[in-house]
Amino acid sequence: MDARAALLAAAARRVSADSAEAGMAAIGLDPAIGHPALAALLAEGLIREPLRLEAGSLHCTWRLELTPSGRDAARTLTGA
16 A cells, blocks of 8 residues: 555544654554655645644644545545
């Protein structure tokens, strides 16, 4: 599975972590490969901005979340 497909599949599962590096590790991606793929998905509007400061939080979290277009792309990749 390429980095783009891995990130879309992870976003469909709503993967979250304390940092981008921890999130990439949880998915099994080398950050050097994952970050460019993540930037491309963000630029294409398939995922939402992954860094979040939730209400009442003291630090940011990294969470992958699909946009409606991203859900369609993830379904196509997974056959679901």
